[in-house]
Amino acid sequence: xxxxxxxxxxLIDIPMHYCPGCTHGIVHRLVAEAxxxxxxxxxxxxxxxxxxxxxxxxxxxxxxQEAAHGRAPAVAAGIKRVHPDNVVFTYQGDGDxxxxxxxEIVHAANRGEKITTVFINNxxxxxxxxxxxxxxxxxxxxxxxxxxxxxxxEGYPIRVSEMLATLEGAAYxxxxxxxxxxxxxxxxxxxxxxxxxxxxxxxxxxxxVLSTCPTNWGMTPAESLKWxxxxxxxxxxxxxxxxxx
Amino acid sequence: xxxxxxxxxxxxxxxxxxxxxxYFFGYPITPQNEIPAYMAKRLPQxxxxxxxxxxxxxxxxxxxxxxxxxxxxxxxxxxPGISLKQEGISYIAGAELPCLIVNIVxxxxxxxxxxxxQSDYFQSVxxxxxxxxxxxxxxxxxxxxxxxxxxxxxxxxxQYRNPVMILGDGMLGQMMEPVEFEERKSRRLPPKDWATTGxxxxxxxxxxxxxxINPQVLENHVNKIYxxxxxxxxxxTMAECCNCEDAEIIVSxxxxxARIVKSAMEMAARKGIKVGLIRPITLWxxxxxxxxxxxxxxxxKAFLTVEMSMGQMVEDVTLSIGGKKPSHFxxxxxxxxxxxxxxxxxxxxxxxxxx
Amino acid sequence: xxxQIIIAGxxxxxxxxxxxxxxxxxxxxxxxxxxxxxxxxEMRGGTANCNVIITDDMVxxxxxxxxxxxxxxxxxxLDKFESAVxxxxxxxxxxxxxxxxxxxxDIDVFYIPANEIxxxxxxxxxxxxxxxxxxxxxxxxxxxxxxxxxxxxKVLGPGKQDLIPLNEEALKxxxxxxxxxLESAH
Numbered sequence: 001x002x003x004x005x006x007x008x009x010x011l012i013d014i015p016m017h018y019c020p021g022c023t024h025g026i027v028h029r030l031v032a033e034a035x036x037x038x039x040x041x042x043x044x045x046x047x048x049x050x051x052x053x054x055x056x057x058x059x060x061x062x063x064x065q066e067a068a069h070g071r072a073p074a075v076a077a078g079i080k081r082v083h084p085d086n087v088v089f090t091y092q093g094d095g096d097x098x099x100x101x102x103x104e105i106v107h108a109a110n111r112g113e114k115i116t117t118v119f120i121n122n123x124x125x126x127x128x129x130x131x132x133x134x135x136x137x138x139x140x141x142x143x144x145x146x147x148x149x150x151x152x153x154e155g156y157p158i159r160v161s162e163m164l165a166t167l168e169g170a171a172y173x174x175x176x177x178x179x180x181x182x183x184x185x186x187x188x189x190x191x192x193x194x195x196x197x198x199x200x201x202x203x204x205x206x207x208x209v210l211s212t213c214p215t216n217w218g219m220t221p222a223e224s225l226k227w228x229x230x231x232x233x234x235x236x237x238x239x240x241x242x243x244x245x
Numbered sequence: 246x247x248x249x250x251x252x253x254x255x256x257x258x259x260x261x262x263x264x265x266x267x268y269f270f271g272y273p274i275t276p277q278n279e280i281p282a283y284m285a286k287r288l289p290q291x292x293x294x295x296x297x298x299x300x301x302x303x304x305x306x307x308x309x310x311x312x313x314x315x316x317x318x319x320x321x322x323x324x325p326g327i328s329l330k331q332e333g334i335s336y337i338a339g340a341e342l343p344c345l346i347v348n349i350v351x352x353x354x355x356x357x358x359x360x361x362x363q364s365d366y367f368q369s370v371x372x373x374x375x376x377x378x379x380x381x382x383x384x385x386x387x388x389x390x391x392x393x394x395x396x397x398x399x400x401x402x403x404q405y406r407n408p409v410m411i412l413g414d415g416m417l418g419q420m421m422e423p424v425e426f427e428e429r430k431s432r433r434l435p436p437k438d439w440a441t442t443g444x445x446x447x448x449x450x451x452x453x454x455x456x457x458i459n460p461q462v463l464e465n466h467v468n469k470i471y472x473x474x475x476x477x478x479x480x481x482t483m484a485e486c487c488n489c490e491d492a493e494i495i496v497s498x499x500x501x502x503a504r505i506v507k508s509a510m511e512m513a514a515r516k517g518i519k520v521g522l523i524r525p526i527t528l529w530x531x532x533x534x535x536x537x538x539x540x541x542x543x544x545x546k547a548f549l550t551v552e553m554s555m556g557q558m559v560e561d562v563t564l565s566i567g568g569k570k571p572s573h574f575x576x577x578x579x580x581x582x583x584x585x586x587x588x589x590x591x592x593x594x595x596x597x598x599x600x
Numbered sequence: 601x602x603x604q605i606i607i608a609g610x611x612x613x614x615x616x617x618x619x620x621x622x623x624x625x626x627x628x629x630x631x632x633x634x635x636x637x638x639x640x641x642e643m644r645g646g647t648a649n650c651n652v653i654i655t656d657d658m659v660x661x662x663x664x665x666x667x668x669x670x671x672x673x674x675x676x677x678l679d680k681f682e683s684a685v686x687x688x689x690x691x692x693x694x695x696x697x698x699x700x701x702x703x704x705x706d707i708d709v710f711y712i713p714a715n716e717i718x719x720x721x722x723x724x725x726x727x728x729x730x731x732x733x734x735x736x737x738x739x740x741x742x743x744x745x746x747x748x749x750x751x752x753x754k755v756l757g758p759g760k761q762d763l764i765p766l767n768e769e770a771l772k773x774x775x776x777x778x779x780x781x782l783e784s785a786h
Contacts, residue, residue, distance in 0.1 A: 042445045045314070045442075061450070063442065063451040063452070064441065065310060068306060068336050071309075074304075074306035074309075075306050075310035077303075078309060078311035079311065079314045080310075081268060104306070107299035248627060250623055423627045505661040507660035510660075584661075
């Protein structure tokens with residue numbers, strides 16, 4: 001019987017630690033599929049963040065480095081400068097990338113580091129137990145914004161993709177979502193395109209993936225997907241933010 | 246090769262290039278700015294990469310990435326910048342990555358000043374960052390020695406997969422002396438088969454990592470690192486002993502201060518006072534046994550440690566001599582440099598007290 | 601032989617390069633040398649100085665506190681370092697910019713109108729070399745002027761060798777001046 005569906009070769013066959021309904025697993029798979037399709041697994045070096053995806057080095061079936069919190073773009077820059085012909089990607093959450101690592105991502109993008117960043121935006125800190133992230137929506141309740149995020153005291157949610165798209169060094173930036181099949185297919189295309197841009201040496205590439213965190217949002221997986229669609233997409237509009245010609 | 250007159254900071258950079266270092270990541274800070282400037286000019290000519298990072302934090306993490314990718318790589322900074330790098334240094338030690346970190350020390354705490362100091366001793370040899378780890382800390386006292394130790398430092402780093410620090414100070418960085426870059430024999434070094442270079446299945450998958458969530462696994466990992474430290478202690482400890490054979494007072498000092506002590510020793514000799522010097526060249530591992538040996542000698546009446554700090558290395562000297570002889574301290578700090586006459590006065594004071 | 605030299609003046613007077621040249625020349629003569637600059641904000645517009653040690657022994661401390669020679673190119677430098685000269689040592693004063701005499705009577709003082717001589721030579725920037733020439737004439741063989749010229753050739757590089765005759769002339773004029781002032785002093 002012909003196999004029509006199997007685990008991507010770029011993903012290791014072990015159980016993941018992610019919570020039920022979490023979309024990290026989907027995005028891991030999309031990254032791995034893109035690596036398989038482009039046949040780049042043997043020359044890819046990934047950088048894992050601190051956050052829920054901290055164990056990503058156990059899942060991606062390629063050489064990996066684990067970075068300090070927020071520093072993945074700097075680590076990736078170091079790797080890429082040593083191995084310019086390899087494919088280097090970072091996989092980072094919103095706390096890692098948009099809060100503690102804000103300087104690193106801005107300057108990696110601005111220098112046009114030829115790396116690809118997969119940015120998981122689920123509007124909350126997962127690993128540490130549901131604290132407010134820079135991308136937490138207004139009025140969203142978290143462990144550290146128990147009365148809801150207020151702009152007067154906590155500021156506004158950061159639109160990372162739009163911000164980075166203003167930088168000359170950014171070659172390709174797109175925001176996608178994984179709340180339904182149609183959008184998952186689109187997300188996969190974006191990740192693949194980012195890798196292609198890197199292979200062509202065009203500059204910095206980033207795909208922001210709107211994701212869910214059922215555990216810390218206090219919702220079922222199905223409710224989470226709907227909440228993402230109803231609340232996140234209006235504030236974080238999907239689409240290509242930057243595409244160097 | 247003939248001698249050239251070089252600034253300490255430039256000599257460090259040239260020595261690194263000659264040792265095969267091809268990657269430098271740094272951020273501007275006085276008094277080490279000649280190092281990145283030299284690297285920015287020379288590394289591209291040598292087929293390498295210089296990158297001015299957005300911060301010291303980013304720079305040390307670029308070092309992490311490059312070291313993990315198998316490159317011979319370095320960074321340099323000065324005290325406040327080294328404080329910023331401590332997070333990355335801890336990760337580098339935890340992930341067992343080889344690299345060279347240069348600290349051209351200036352006065353502190355805080356923003357402090359920009360004049361030479363040795364007040365980063367504790368930070369360098371006792372940890373600096375979090376967790377159980379050590380750097381190998383090398384303390385040159387001349388520019389020639391700085392050149393030699395930079396090259397040796399890269400080899401030590403690669404041999405043991407451990408970060409190595411060159412601990413200089415503003416004076417060593419800024420001054421000029423003749424140096425010779427000799428054709429040197431590199432150690433026989435293990436292959437970097439652990440580096441992330443892209444995995445084709447011909448070796449185990451490379452994972453550069455310092456996270457071990459299971460406490461037993463982490464303890465095993467740390468124990469492994471500490472077995473390595475025992476080896477480093479046994480093989481790499483270095484100190485210079487000078488005129489100790491008949492000394493009544495042994496002065497201990499490292500780096501620039503040791504040179505000033507040597508001037509004080511000449512003055513003491515003219516007064517008929519017998520003064521010896523123990524100059525630790527490796528601050529970690531500390532030359533404990535050297536101090537123990539001399540502390541047992543009857544002719545040695547007391548030890549005097551001189552530092553450009555409020556007294557940091559003196560703790561290791563005191564621990565090493567284990568109460569066998571009195572341990573005294575003299576220091577200037579904040580960028581003030583002790584002068585030979587003051588050190589001589591301290592020597593005479595110590596001698597008087599022990600006569 | 602051990603020469604412990606302090607050279608001081610305004611930033612831009614060539615204090616640092618003059619010290620480097622001396623150290624370089626000493627190295628070419630096979631001596632042990634060190635050059636230690638003051639560094640930091642004081643260099644911007646203020647007084648810069650450097651310490652040069654030239655010796656047959658090893659250089660212990662690179663800091664000069666008891667100078668055998670002080671070269672003061674401006675008045676603040678004279679005020680600061682006049683007292684650092686050891687008895688019997690030498691003090692070179694740029695009399696073009698310093699209107700007072702030294703208060704020391706236990707040292708040899710040489711007043712060199714360096715800027716005037718430099719202007720006569722057609723290059724105001726050569727004043728430091730004029731004073732250097734005066735020092736070399738009085739240094740009694742610690743460093744020879746030919747070593748300094750040799751060092752200068754290396755420092756200047758192939759593109760600027762045309763500056764060598766001017767520097768040779770400046771050294772010569774400085775040496776002549778040192779001879780004149782010593783005669784008049786005795």
